Amino acid sequence: MLIRPGATRSGGTSRDLPNSIRREAGESGMTGGTPLTTVLALVLGATFALQQAGIAPRASVIEQRVDALLARMTLEEKFGQLQQLDGHADGRSRPEHVELVRSGLLGSTLNVRGARNVNALQRVALEQSRMRIPLVFAFDVIHGYRTVFPIPLGESASWDPEAVEQAAAIAAAEARAAGVQWTFAPMADVARDARWGRIAEGAGEDPRLGAVMARARVRGFQGDDYSQPDKVLACVKHWVAYGAAEAGRDYNTTDMSERTLRTVYFPPFKAAVEAGVATVMSAFNDLNGVPTSGNHFTLTDVLRDEWQFDGIVVSDYRSIVEMINHRVAENEADAARQALAAGVDMEMVSRSYVTEGPRLVKEGRLPVAVVDEAVRRVLRLKIRAGLFERPYAEESREKATLMRPEYRAAARRIAARSMVLLENDNGVLPLSPSTRRIAVIGPLADDRANMMGNWTGDGRAEDVVTVVEGIRAAVPAGSEVTYAKGLDLDVKTLSGGGQDDPETSASIEKAVGIARAADAIVLVIGETGAMSGEASSRTSLDLPGRQLELAQALVALRKPLAVVLMNGRPLSINWLAEHAPAVLEAWFPGTEAGHAVADVLFGRVNPGGKLPVTFPRTAGQAPLYYNHLPTGRPPSETDKYTSKYLDVPPTPLYPFGYGLSYTEFRLADLQLSSDTMRGAAHVTISVSVENVGARSGDEVVQLYVADVVRSVSPPVQELKGFRRVTLEPGERKRVEFTLTREDLSFYNRGMDWVVEPGEFSIRVSNSSVGGLMGRLEVR
Ligand code: BGC
Numbered sequence: 001m002l003i004r005p006g007a008t009r010s011g012g013t014s015r016d017l018p019n020s021i022r023r024e025a026g027e028s029g030m031t032g033g034t035p036l037t038t039v040l041a042l043v044l045g046a047t048f049a050l051q052q053a054g055i056a057p058r059a060s061v062i063e064q065r066v067d068a069l070l071a072r073m074t075l076e077e078k079f080g081q082l083q084q085l086d087g088h089a090d091g092r093s094r095p096e097h098v099e100l101v102r103s104g105l106l107g108s109t110l111n112v113r114g115a116r117n118v119n120a121l122q123r124v125a126l127e128q129s130r131m132r133i134p135l136v137f138a139f140d141v142i143h144g145y146r147t148v149f150p151i152p153l154g155e156s157a158s159w160d161p162e163a164v165e166q167a168a169a170i171a172a173a174e175a176r177a178a179g180v181q182w183t184f185a186p187m188a189d190v191a192r193d194a195r196w197g198r199i200a201e202g203a204g205e206d207p208r209l210g211a212v213m214a215r216a217r218v219r220g221f222q223g224d225d226y227s228q229p230d231k232v233l234a235c236v237k238h239w240v241a242y243g244a245a246e247a248g249r250d251y252n253t254t255d256m257s258e259r260t261l262r263t264v265y266f267p268p269f270k271a272a273v274e275a276g277v278a279t280v281m282s283a284f285n286d287l288n289g290v291p292t293s294g295n296h297f298t299l300t301d302v303l304r305d306e307w308q309f310d311g312i313v314v315s316d317y318r319s320i321v322e323m324i325n326h327r328v329a330e331n332e333a334d335a336a337r338q339a340l341a342a343g344v345d346m347e348m349v350s351r352s353y354v355t356e357g358p359r360l361v362k363e364g365r366l367p368v369a370v371v372d373e374a375v376r377r378v379l380r381l382k383i384r385a386g387l388f389e390r391p392y393a394e395e396s397r398e399k400a401t402l403m404r405p406e407y408r409a410a411a412r413r414i415a416a417r418s419m420v421l422l423e424n425d426n427g428v429l430p431l432s433p434s435t436r437r438i439a440v441i442g443p444l445a446d447d448r449a450n451m452m453g454n455w456t457g458d459g460r461a462e463d464v465v466t467v468v469e470g471i472r473a474a475v476p477a478g479s480e481v482t483y484a485k486g487l488d489l490d491v492k493t494l495s496g497g498g499q500d501d502p503e504t505s506a507s508i509e510k511a512v513g514i515a516r517a518a519d520a521i522v523l524v525i526g527e528t529g530a531m532s533g534e535a536s537s538r539t540s541l542d543l544p545g546r547q548l549e550l551a552q553a554l555v556a557l558r559k560p561l562a563v564v565l566m567n568g569r570p571l572s573i574n575w576l577a578e579h580a581p582a583v584l585e586a587w588f589p590g591t592e593a594g595h596a597v598a599d600v601l602f603g604r605v606n607p608g609g610k611l612p613v614t615f616p617r618t619a620g621q622a623p624l625y626y627n628h629l630p631t632g633r634p635p636s637e638t639d640k641y642t643s644k645y646l647d648v649p650p651t652p653l654y655p656f657g658y659g660l661s662y663t664e665f666r667l668a669d670l671q672l673s674s675d676t677m678r679g680a681a682h683v684t685i686s687v688s689v690e691n692v693g694a695r696s697g698d699e700v701v702q703l704y705v706a707d708v709v710r711s712v713s714p715p716v717q718e719l720k721g722f723r724r725v726t727l728e729p730g731e732r733k734r735v736e737f738t739l740t741r742e743d744l745s746f747y748n749r750g751m752d753w754v755v756e757p758g759e760f761s762i763r764v765s766n767s768s769v770g771g772l773m774g775r776l777e778v779r
Pocket of ligand 1: 110140184237316317534
């Protein structure tokens, strides 16, 4: 019923209590001294009072409930609340969970889902455990639960926080109906190295875009009140700097200045905390030599003390005991002690807290106050989430909620909004719906499972619309849609598996034959879902296997051809960029993949997405990102002794913020409300954007700022605002941005957050390159 301390709620309705709690409340079970009824009466009485008042309980009321519970708990039960264990991949709990829950040694699970599975285990907690504390059920609902939306990197390419919020809200509604109360999302790791497989799971390379998207996702998952029956607790992860894994290799070390940490890697997390995110996940990586799951500076000094985060921190999967591998902990007891003392409240999957914790306390090596504080946070969260009042999922609601037609419609709309048009020579796209024969070719063209990318929630391949199906559904009767796979694609392809066999050659030839008979070709290639995501880093950003060869053979037919790319990271598609008539970046679009791709290919939707990440020409350029620092020797074509490579140009293949449209836009008339900023004043920057083409379409207007000179080398430019606008042909709109002193501040040499007077250059553009320039002076 209530969530954040201090939050108010109007017109509260009284909520039914589960029978089990009612029954227990009326019985006189003894719990080691004080009658259970006394404890429950206090806990429930507070709830009834609040329900009658119709307002959210004050923090002090929650604290009374927490105190009442804590006072009754044994040390073992306290550690039990800090333990989270993994269920089966299919959503069932494990047999041992029942015994652990009954004994009070388990407080949470992950992966246990589905109303029946959840209710069965919850019933043990509420009817058979001594303390009757509900479990909290977690699951990775990353880009959809049953209805799957584009991968997060794709969603961010929409530059549309409202769409992203909607996707998260639908995911929350489905997940909660299936008993999931807590998602491990959003992933807010800024990622600048395309080799890192988990770049797929985040918002890309920019802290500002990342912050906007993190906020939108938290809002979508939690709403204003995460105890509502269609909301879940969100978890911002992986705290922190995990995206900076050296060489893009997953789980690898990170080493950086506090300035970079605060300027680049913190902002999306801070935005999530400010948006009220309920939980934070500590990461796998070490940061400057200290594992982030045992890092007091990040977990307590920054998160708790500076940012006043008052939810819980959960470790990543076994990341606490992995401190032994990091060689900062001697054994599990040492790891548990360090993690708890640093500020990790709940342990995921490994069991060092429950097994070593009680002894650590008894031997005086861990203050019980530290344990109590962690338990308090967990209990507070469970109370705020309404789990005592509404611990169960309604089995009938689950069926009625999953995959509603309106959810599918939203998935289709958002997938199309996420697509980025990279190339479109001579307006080959959109295809005319009256194209008589279309050949749809490629290993991903008629694929279902891969359309969902990685982290597929409870998504089912059988629900997915393939590209072939989507195109068939889009063309008029009388048109012919043919299909050939061309070649097989799976993770083995990356190490050369199956690539030299004559069968593949024959299959490519067959596909070319089918394409030859068509009037237009759609080629669907890229990566499989499993080629990005966790533990899926690559040293190459090239198209895996013989896909380029297939593309080359098809392009050689000189027919209208569109490449639809599906991938979880930037790919170095240099040849396609130069030779393919059209390239559409579709990411992994989700359940409605085929419909959304067809919507864009035939122009029902005019693509308006923009790259949230730089596309390098080669993996050798990584990490390559637009907001880098200048060097003493900026790259120059004529001067060898400048910052560049001998073998490729210093520029990316496609810059951050880039994306084409079926129409054209013109930016004009850049104006600043004042060319000087004084004191606390802000400056309004406006520009007009006009659709000068023949179709309705969307443009993302982007504001970049660069400090000309300051005491600490500034990024060459930084995104400070953006807006996606829709314009009819001939329509013009004025877009406004507000630039504040905060936007111009940075950490100086003494690590103070300051604005230094002087000049700033302003650029308003439709990508991180080009556009209109202005100047601002700060006094
Ligand atoms: C991942 C997390 C995820 C967790 C639980 C870990 O391996 O790093 O992102 O939430 O597993 O599935």
